[in-house]
Amino acid sequence: MSDGPRPSFTRDRWRRLIPLLDQALELQGAARLDWLERLRAGEPALADDVAALLARHADLQRDRFLDEPASIRPAAGSLAGLVVGDYTLRVPLGQGGMGSVWLADRSDGRFTGQAAVKLLNASLVGREGEARFRREASILARLRHPHIARLLDAGVSALGQPYIVLEHVDGERIDSACDAGDLDLRGRIRVFLEVLDAVAHAHANLIVHRDLKPQNVLVDREGRARLLDFGIARLIDASPDGSASVTREGESALTPEYAAPEQVTGGDLTTATDIYSLGVLLCVLLTGRHPAGVARGTPAEWVRTVVDVEARPMSHLVTGTPRAGLRAALRGDLDNIVARALRKAPHERYPSAEAFASDLRRHLNHEPVSARPDTLAYRTAKFVRRRPVGVAAAALAVAGTVLFTAGIAWQAREARRQRDEASLQMARATAAREFMGFLLSAASTPGTKPSSGDLLAQSEALIDKEYAGSEPLQAEMLASVGEQYIGSERLEKAAPILERAAAIAGRSGDPALQARALCPLAMLRMMNGAQGEANALMQQALDGLPDDRLHDWQRVECLVYRGEFGFFTDQGEPMKRDGTAALALLDRIPIPATAKRIEAQAVVAYGHYLVKENRAADVLYAEVMRGLEQSGRDKTLMAADTCNNWALVHYRGNISRAEPLCRRSVELRRAIEGADAIAPSVTFNHAGVLLQLARYDEAERLYQESIRTARVRKEALIETDAMLELSELYMEKGDLERAAAQLRTLGPLLTGPHPDPYRKVQMAYFQGRLLLARGEAAAARDQFAAAVEVLEKRKSQLSLFVFALVGLARAHLALGDSAAAVAMAGRAIEVANGFVEPDEPSYLVGLSQAALAEASLAAGDRDRARAAFGKAIEHLTITLGEAHPATVAARRGLVTLGT
Amino acid sequence: METSVAALIVHAENGDKSAADALFTLLYTELRRLARIQLARSSGESTLGTTTLLHEAYLSMSAGGPADFPDRARFMAYAARAMRGLILNHARDRRARKRGGDVTFLPLDDAPEDPALQRLDLEQVGPALDELAALEPRLAQVVDLKFFCGFSFAEIAAMWGVSERTVQRDWESARIYLHSAIAGVTG
Secondary structure, rough: OOOOOOOOHHHHHHHHHHHHHHHHOOOOOHHHHHHHHHHHHHHHHHHHHHHHHHHHHHHHHOOOOOOOOOOOOOOOOOOOEEEEEEEEEEEEEEEEHHHHHHHEEEEOOOOOOOOEEEEOOOOOOOHHHHHHHHHHHHHHHHHOOEEEEEEEEEEEEOOOOEEEEEOOOOEEHHHHHHOOOOOOHHHHHHHHHHHHHHHHHHHHHOOOOOOOOHHEEEEEOOOOOOOOOOOOHHHHHHHOOOOOOHHHHHHHHHHHHHHHHHHHHOOOHHHHHHHHHHHHHHHHHHHHHOOOOOOOOOHHHHHHHHHHOOOHHHHOOOOOHHHHHHHHOOOOOOHHEEEOEEEEEEEOOOOOOOHHHHHHHHOOOOOOOOOOOOOOOOOOOOOOOOOOOOOOOHHHHHHOOHHHHHHHHHHHHHHHHOOHHHHHHHHHHHOOHHHHHHHHHHHHHHOOOOHHHHHHHHHHHHHHHHHOHHHHHHHHHHHHHHHHHHHHHHHHHHHHHHHHHHHHHHHOOOOHHHHHHHHHHHHEEEEOOHHHHHHHHHHHHHHOOOOHHHHHHHHHHHHHHHHHHHHHOOOHHHHHOOOOOOOOHHHHHOOHHHHHHHHHHHHHHHHHOOOOOOHHHHHHHHHHHHHHHHOOOOOOOOHHHHHHHHHHHHOOHHHHHHHHHHHHHHHHHHHHHHHHHOOOHHHHHHHHHHHOOOOHHHHHHHHHHHHHHHOOOOHHHHHHHHHHHHHHHHHHHOOOHHHHHHHHHHHHHHOOOOOOOHHHHHHHHHHHHHHHHHHHHHHHHHHHHHHEEEEEHHOOOOOOOOOOOHHHHHHHHHOOOOOHHHHHHHHHHHHHHHOOOOOOHHHHHHHHHHHHHHHHHHOOOHHHHHHHHHHHHHOOOOOOOOOHHHHHHHHHHHHHHHO | OOHHHHHHHHHHOOOOOOHHHHHHHHHHHHHHHHHHHHHHHHHOOOOOOHHHHHHHHHHHHHHOOOOOOOHHEEEHHHHHHHHHHHHHHHHHHHHHHHHHOOOOOOOOOOOOOHHHHOOOHHHHHHHHHHHHHHHHHHHHHHHHHHHHOOOOOHHHHHOOOOHHHHHHHHHHHHHHHHHHHOOOOOO
């Protein structure tokens, strides 16, 4: 070819040249020359360029440039006889994603024996890469366990080929071995327990397998399970420049059946990843089928199945009459155990291989197992979403920030139950770290079971140690740990860590990473009462995020966080706005985000509730609940809390609708937390609703329970609330002595230098009730009036406000001041109407109307009384029921009035 | 996530970059899987039938897929792009190994490098083709289909529903472009 100067045209130039070239190529010989001349007349420079390209064309044709199609050339030669380290390759055993495996003889003359030599598809860059490979292999070599095939040696051949030498296991794949041995269910579970034992040992040494599948789990001639290739996937990955990426792609394409969702979506690979693969393996061993059912599909279908499709209970895989016995044996415990291992979210799986194993052992021993259908802690069920009906809400509205923070502490304590989070954190750290450093540190002392606090603290230490080289990862991990601290109420620990994360993220210049750290930090500030700072940080995070799809997910996370601010500020409109915006973004994000969607919906629903759009809130809560059911989360704490908050919507209106929701919340928690140990707020809420419905016996039992558990948990706020309401219950039942005694025990609440204003209001109201019942109307009036004064001043949103007004009206009535009684009852109706949408039935409106009717009657206004009784009956029948004493009394009142 | 090839192609055609990337990865891994199977089957043969690979990929990925699985031409356009990646990566690996100690796509071997690729600067081919695709996608596609996948002009013309001559002209234009754009092409 000609060696003339290479024309380097700009893109714009090419844009003009390509069509011309196309025309020129259409022509031949003289015609082409003519065409060129004509072009030259108008555009001489262009014509020159085209001519140069045509000359080049002649050259490349002569050169046959690109004439032969490219191809992939496989190798032909065999490696038998090749000496690798101390071994001579003999027979190929297989070819896998990671490389080819050879049976080899030891050839150094000193020892004899056979081993498996694996030639790895890995690239090692430079001497440093080699040293690192050897170092990490030497860690793996220390992994010794009767059910793990040992790594004997590792190195790099003279040709630069990295290899490892493994103990050769003469055995059969576990699935075929179980079939060949005709093992029954118990036999299969016993073999599988050996596998779990091996995995637990490796995990304890912070080594994750990441490629568990039947091909890697053999059963040897003695019938023992032996695991191959522990940590090898990691070893290959360790190439620092990522040049082994082609190998990794090949790998994941080869065994998608055993890949966990996070492996398919590129998430963090942790011990939980192994748990998932083990779940698939157990399902295959017990049913002969993959959890997803159908045998093989295209990789695309597998990816979809793994990421999107919730597996049905394993027993559904077993069909046909001959297998009915097996089906029955799998149903229940074994279904639940496998389902727990196969959860899409890593933290919802068994926290460890030991936990997995102990459930299987319990099953073998006919003891109850810990895995129950979907009873797992739902990570995002935290903050005030747990806000109990009437408690924290009341505290917020009346007492302000003092009680407010107490309420938050209580909320956060709830979250501590989700201890698995810390284990998850640890597992994440494990996967992302180099296993070297940590093995040497004191943290992995065997035989000790660290608490979640220890694990979090260790995660922190690990981050510093292991991610020193990668600031973005460091920031990401710190942000996660910070979030965990928030969840486990250690706000003081969360602060420095999130601040560090934010500082590091700030340096990165990556707006997504910055938002990742800033948004939880903003949440923390909000929880600490620093509303201004919270808003500023949140604004900074959101302003920094570019408005494009790449950052949609992070924006969603931040918007949901900001929406949750509303739980603290009681501002509904921003909640609705942020939640709705998050939902809109989620619609265009092409990943399944069921959990996030439900969270966002719950934010919007609570927003509706706050701005008294009860109907919209009701509809949306129903949708949240449906979402939870459809995604298999309807037996979770999130579901319990949703019911609880949903009940709140009806708490100041149609209270009969709150009852089944409270009941469900209580039942869910009993199933999750154990019958006697559930959060006192939940029983308290249910008791309060039952009290209003005049179901006194049930209410009393629940109040007693909530007082008992609150005492154990040192949750004074709820203990006091429950005791106060219990005294009201005694009054309703007519046991004034007991009510009085109960109130006396609470007297000390009102002493001390700073008596809580909310308690003072509550106490005044209950004293008023007691006094009125005893016939001391004047004293009662003063107590009610004192309560009403404070509640008026604070524009209270509490049902207590209505009750105090009704009490005041009745006291006036008892004192013969019917005009004042009418006025107070009228005000009560006004306040009660403010809690609900127009035309929505409300028991508070009903009770107020009944009070108005009686006051009107006393004032001689029979028409008004009749109308008020009518409205009272209307509201009360729907909300409290026909047989409720208040409904009955109103009906009687109307009857005595005549028509 | 909707990860079917059909859906990804629709998204990619609507300009969704992440869908295009996902599509590439999906096709790449599938081709690679098929390549491995084929290699295992045909030890001893000197080259891998890239055209066959593409046909197999189409069959395996459209099997059981939705009724609206994209037509062959649209599928091949994307698959050919993935095949280009596969071939270039493979060739790069081989060269890297020759330079001293590196990846083995397959067991160590002495088979000569594909002469079609021998004289190409592998680091430049990909970027040059991407650049060409930005200028005129059809020209880059014809290279993927003909050079990297071994389709004949007649096959490509049938796929696109154009005349064979048109395909040929596109091919020549593309060759001229690449010859100009790739430094280090030696005679």
